[in-house]
Amino acid sequence: MGRNILIGFVLPLLGISTVIGQTVKKPDNLYTFSRHDRKMDSLRLYQRVDSIITNGIKESAFPGAQILVAHKGQVFFHKSYGFHTYDSIQPVTNTDLYDLASITKITAPLPALMKLIGEGVLDLDKPFSTYWRSWRGQKDKKDITLREILAHQAGLAPYIVFLNDVLNNGKLKRRFVRPEKKGRFTKKAYQNLYVRDNFDKRMYRRIAKSETGEKKYRYSGQAFLIFPKLIEQLTGRDFQEYLQTEFYGPMGCSTMGFVPSVRNLPNNIVPTEMDTLFRNDLVQGWVHDENAALLGGVSGNAGLFATAEDLFKMMQLYLNKGAFNGKQYLRPETVVAFTSIQFPENGNRRGLGFDKPLLGNDTLSLKMAYPAPEASPQSFGHSGFTGTFAWADPQSDFVYIFLSNRVYPSRTHRKLYELNIRTAVQQLFYEALFKGL
Numbered sequence: 001m002g003r004n005i006l007i008g009f010v011l012p013l014l015g016i017s018t019v020i021g022q023t024v025k026k027p028d029n030l031y032t033f034s035r036h037d038r039k040m041d042s043l044r045l046y047q048r049v050d051s052i053i054t055n056g057i058k059e060s061a062f063p064g065a066q067i068l069v070a071h072k073g074q075v076f077f078h079k080s081y082g083f084h085t086y087d088s089i090q091p092v093t094n095t096d097l098y099d100l101a102s103i104t105k106i107t108a109p110l111p112a113l114m115k116l117i118g119e120g121v122l123d124l125d126k127p128f129s130t131y132w133r134s135w136r137g138q139k140d141k142k143d144i145t146l147r148e149i150l151a152h153q154a155g156l157a158p159y160i161v162f163l164n165d166v167l168n169n170g171k172l173k174r175r176f177v178r179p180e181k182k183g184r185f186t187k188k189a190y191q192n193l194y195v196r197d198n199f200d201k202r203m204y205r206r207i208a209k210s211e212t213g214e215k216k217y218r219y220s221g222q223a224f225l226i227f228p229k230l231i232e233q234l235t236g237r238d239f240q241e242y243l244q245t246e247f248y249g250p251m252g253c254s255t256m257g258f259v260p261s262v263r264n265l266p267n268n269i270v271p272t273e274m275d276t277l278f279r280n281d282l283v284q285g286w287v288h289d290e291n292a293a294l295l296g297g298v299s300g301n302a303g304l305f306a307t308a309e310d311l312f313k314m315m316q317l318y319l320n321k322g323a324f325n326g327k328q329y330l331r332p333e334t335v336v337a338f339t340s341i342q343f344p345e346n347g348n349r350r351g352l353g354f355d356k357p358l359l360g361n362d363t364l365s366l367k368m369a370y371p372a373p374e375a376s377p378q379s380f381g382h383s384g385f386t387g388t389f390a391w392a393d394p395q396s397d398f399v400y401i402f403l404s405n406r407v408y409p410s411r412t413h414r415k416l417y418e419l420n421i422r423t424a425v426q427q428l429f430y431e432a433l434f435k436g437l
Helices: 040-059 101-105 109-118 146-150 198-209 220-237 239-249 308-318 334-339 421-434
Strands: 064-071 075-081 187-190 193-195 302-306 380-384 389-394 398-404
Touching: 040 064, 040 075, 040 421, 064 308, 064 421, 075 308, 101 109, 101 302, 101 308, 101 380, 101 389, 109 220, 109 239, 109 334, 187 380, 198 220, 220 239, 239 308, 308 389, 308 398, 389 421, 398 421
Parallel strands: none
Antiparallel strands: 064 075, 064 398, 187 193, 380 389, 389 398
């Protein structure tokens, strides 16, 4: 899989000097750099990463992938592998867009919430019903705090399949979804699929009335469906416009955004799943997650697309405690709070929105660890259902991005997990950077 490497930044760490957009062939010679008098054999690193990814493609864990790794803010590995699909027609390149799935949670609603908290508009320890009034009349939800929600400590149900609301014996209910844009059906879920404009209110009501269990670690994406509307209410601005103006635009994240199929981007978009339930098509350029699709593709739980390079910029923002390219976007103390474990006494490893290493992760084998065993307790990130992963480590000043479409052609493909590919590759970079392997 000896694909050319499209480098987005200067790469002094590998002894290669280049500029944005220049294509550099995989090094034929042995490049080394030293850190604490240890040297990294970059050719050996490439070979080991290539071996894991090539085997993953062979085992149908995914048809292709993008990997980007940065140290001290400098990208030193950025490579694409394989193809968009298993027919081996469209090669993956470093400018291709991937559906980020749940990484959307930490790159769309989360930076907005962090900014609003830093500005004093939101308070983590006030009941969420202070801001989301429909929860005030729900006995099991009226006292739940935003901190508990973001740390997945609120006891909320993990997921509601709203697709069940719009299907009847496999057919779409016309009261909710229609094939043409007309009247109260203007929210586009897919090509020739328009959702009733007020369907989001039905979703919010279902969430408000859903069961709530004991306050302990229980991963839930429900509130993330609500956050975009909450952010709009608090700011008086469109959710997408707010993110674009406050973060993506100034940071140069030109590919990051929702519904790329309607944004006229020059980038190719990697397809996800062959949907046989809802869209009856190979989903490409539209969000894979059905709940996000029923919100018109703009949600807080899923729906964001980006290249590995733009995702790296967001993770570097967090690694820099809210700063990027000399501009402070978020208060440092807010970022520190969000990336810290909140309820360790309950066996909950989570930060606020961010995932964290398993408790005692450094004592586990590579097979059992999440993420890599070398990842520090201070590290944070998130994974995505479509086969994506983004992780940052303040202790090592290290960012690791892995993008793939493991759900092609079906979400039943689980070899990405079974082969532990994302964690294994991450561990290789830790060993290369800090152990000189």
